[in-house]
Amino acid sequence: MDIAQRLEQELEQAVTRATGPECPPRLAEALHYAVFPGGARIRPRLCLAVARACGDSNFVAATAAAAAIELLHCASLVHDDLPCFDNAGIRRGKPSVHCAFGERTAVLAGDALIVLAFEQLAIRLALSPDRLAPITRIVAAAVGGPNGICAGQAWENEDKIDIVNYQRAKTGALFAACTMAGAAAAGLEPQAWQTLGYAIGEAFQVADDLRDVAGQAQDLGKPTGQDAANHCPNFVDELGFDGAMQRFEHHLAAALAAIPPCPGAEQLGLQITAVSRSLVTGLSARQAA
C-alpha cells in the first residue's frame, strides 16, 4: 500500500469510529461528507514526505499525525464556511457542509472533527507514548490560541489586524505543524523544521491568491474571485500577476533553503517543488486580467 492509500485508510478508520452505530445519522453523514472525497491532501502529504525524508520507515506515528492534521483542516473549512464567516456555498466542488446539512450540524461536525483528530493521535500513538505528547502539542499549537488557525481567523474580528500574525496563524501554522510533526514522528527534534513549514505556508498563501484571481473554479472546487467579493487582501492586487508569481517563487526558494539536513533532503525538495508549482501551473496573466 502506498502512503496516499495509508492516509485515506487512516482517515476512513477514524471517521468510521466517530460515526459508529449509535451516532445520530445526520451527524455521521456530515462527518463523512466533510472528509471524503478529499481535496489535494497537501498538508498530510507534506507531513508524510517529511517523515520519510527524516528516515521514518514504519509511518505509524506519521500517518496518525497526517490524519489528525487533515481532520483539523477539514474542521476549519467546515467552520470557515459557516454563514457567520465566509458564508460559502461551495467547497471541494459540492455544497458546503452547512448548505447540505444545516448550520447546527455543521457546527457540531466541525467540533467532532477537532475532537477526532486528538483522539486519533491518542489511539494510534498509545504504543509510542514518547511521541504522543510532542505531536499532540505541535498539532494543538497549530489550531488553537494564541498562534493557530482559530487565532488567525479571529484576527478578522479585530478593528486593527496584525497582518503578519494573521497570515502565519491562519495558513502558516498548520503547514509548520506538518513539517514539525513529520520530523517528530520520525523521532527528530521538531523545532528545526518550523521555518520550512512557515515558508511553504507563505508560498501556498500566494498561490492561493493567484488561483483565486487567475484559476478555474472547477480546479479549485469553489468559485474564484472570492477575495474581491469578500474584500480580503490578495497579493495579485498588491503586486500584480507577475509580481505575485515572483513572490511565490521567492517563498518556494526560501522553503527549499530551509530544509534541515536529513537523509532524504534532496527528494523532499523535489516533492515540495512539484506540489507547490502544480498549484500555479497553467495560470496566466491573461486570465488574471
Add this chain to the structure above:
Amino acid sequence: MDIAQRLEQELEQAVTRATGPECPPRLAEALHYAVFPGGARIRPRLCLAVARACGDSNFVAATAAAAAIELLHCASLVHDDLPCFDNAGIRRGKPSVHCAFGERTAVLAGDALIVLAFEQLAIRLALSPDRLAPITRIVAAAVGGPNGICAGQAWENEDKIDIVNYQRAKTGALFAACTMAGAAAAGLEPQAWQTLGYAIGEAFQVADDLRDVAGQAQDLGKPTGQDAANHCPNFVDELGFDGAMQRFEHHLAAALAAIPPCPGAEQLGLQITAVSRSLVTGLSARQAA
C-alpha cells in the same frame, strides 16, 4: 493549596497560555470570559474526588484531566448558546459569549477551548506518558462522536430522536469521563468507573430539569423555564415535581451503589451525595406550580 484552588490555577495557566501576547485581543478576552468565573465546577470536582478516593496523592494527572473536562464543558456551553442552537442570552449570570463578543468570536472561542483541553493534557502528562493516551481517549469519547456531547446535541437535529442515547451522550458522557479519568489518573483501570459516572449524569439531568421548573434564576445564572420555552422534554412535566424528586433520589442511590471498591469509597459517597443534594435543596412543589 486545596484541590479547588489547584483546579482554578490549572485553568488559569491553560487559558493564559492560549491567550498569549500574539493572540487577537477579542478572542483572548472571550476565552477568559468563557472560563472565568466558573459555575459550580461540578464535573472537575467529581474527577478530582474520584482520583482522591482511588488513592491518588500527587494529583498532577487528575488536575490536568479535571481542567480538560471543564474546558470542554465551557466549550460546549459557548456553542450550545449560539443563535443556531439555544440562542441563549444569559449564561452563568452574564451575557453569553456570542452576545458579549459576537457569533464569530463565540464559534472560534469554543473551537479554541476544545483544542486547549487536549493541549493541556499533552503538556501536563508529558512526563506520565502512560497516562496520557488513556485519559485523552476517555475525554475525547465524552465529547466527540458517536457517543459524546457533539453526538448528543446532534440528536436534536434528527426527525426521530433516540432519547436514551440523546441524554447519555449530551449529559452522561462527560460525567462518565469525570469518574473514568479520575480513576485512570490514579493508575486504576477506568472501565469499572463508567457506571457511576452515567448514574450521576442521570441524577444531574433530573436535578437540572427540577431547577429549570422550580429554581431561581439567580441561583442558576440563567433564566428558568427554558425547557418549556424551547419545547424540550422535562422530567417534571412527565412525572410531576414529587415524581421527579423520587427519580432523582433513585439515580443518586444507583450512583452510590455503583462506587467501585476503593480506599476512599465512603468519603466519595458522602461527597457525591452532598453535591447532588445541593442542586435540589430548597426546591419545592409550590415553586414548580
